[in-house]
Amino acid sequence: MQPILAKQQVVDDTHREIDDFYPDDDGKPMSENTLQFEWITLIKQGLELAFEDRPDVFVAGDLLWxxxxxDNKIRQAPDVMVAIGRSKGYRGSYKQFLEDGIATQVVFEILSPGNRLGEMIKKYDFYEEYGVxxxxxxxxxxxxxxxxSRPSVEDYWIDTIVQGFTEWNSDILGLKMSWIDQEFKIYQADGTPFLSYQELNDQRRLVENSLKDAKKAxxxxxxxxxxxxxxLRSLGIDPDSV
Incomplete structure (x- = not known):
């Protein structure tokens, strides 16, 4: 048993050294205001639901990549990221070289008033260079x-500003984005809109109330x-024969 324990200790020490070299925290806040946070969680949770039956789709929010x-200086923490071809599960950070070299294919960033142009240009360049x-x-x-969007990492990005009533389809995710009554919406492949926790909870209550009403009826x-x-029996009639 001793050699096996010693081998396990070496593995644990190696993982610890890797984690120490690639920190899980960059010291930056996930969001700067409640609206930004709500959109980050809405998109992350919506994507997780959209791909809940796909064990090879990894979705994360504010995870260092x-x-x-x-090189632990080359890194970025997308608000929401999707890596197709990678298993679900816990990660302290997304180390691409430990993920079969698979880059994050889709990234969402939610702007806040505190975002600066220079910061967003750096993110744009990073995502373009490293395979998004x-x-x-x-x-x-x-x-x-x-x-x-682009069909491959060898191609240039095609950029589009989408607003108003314009629709946009994600070829990779199979999702649709559009505006309804001047409100931005994201839909799953079956047309179900991404819903916030409160909206999901409201739906759950409606279902529960409907079940209660049905049981009562x-x-x-x-x-x-x-x-x-x-x-009928009091009248001398057998109800089972009626």
Whole structure:
């Protein structure tokens, strides 16, 4: 048993050294205001639901991505990221060199008033250089969506500003984005809109109330049937023969 324990200790020490070299925290806040946070969580949770049956789709929010082995300064923490071809599960950070070299293919960034142009240019350059195929920048304050897409990493991004009633389809995710009554919406492949926790909770309550109403109506119908059967019996009529 001793050699096995010693080997396990070496593995644990190696993982610890890797984690120490590639920190899980960059010291930056996930969001600067409640509106930005709500959109980050809405998109992350919506994507997780959209791909809940796909064990090979990894979705994360505010997770540091290290694309280059041996360089812990080259990193970025997308508001929401999707890596297709990678398993679900816990990660302290996304170390691409430990993920079969698979880059994050889709990134969402949610703007806040504190975002600066220089910061966003750096993010644009990072995502373009390290393999992102679809990049979305949504501004919930100005109601604009910048969409960047390309068929492969060798191609240049095609950029589009989507707003108003324009629709946008994600070829990679199979999702649709559009505006309804001047409100930005994202839809799953079956047309179901991404819903916030509150909206999901409201739907759950509606279903629960409907079930309660149905059970109540069923109980009342049984009581009514029992009373009718008793009435028939009092008249000398067998209710089972009617």
């Amino acid at each position: 290290y694309p280059v082995e041996g 195929l679809e990049y979305y920048v949504y501004d919930p304050h100005k109601h604009t969506l910048e969409a960047y 069923e109980k009342e119908a049984k009581l009514k049937a029992q009373k009718l059967a008793e009435k």
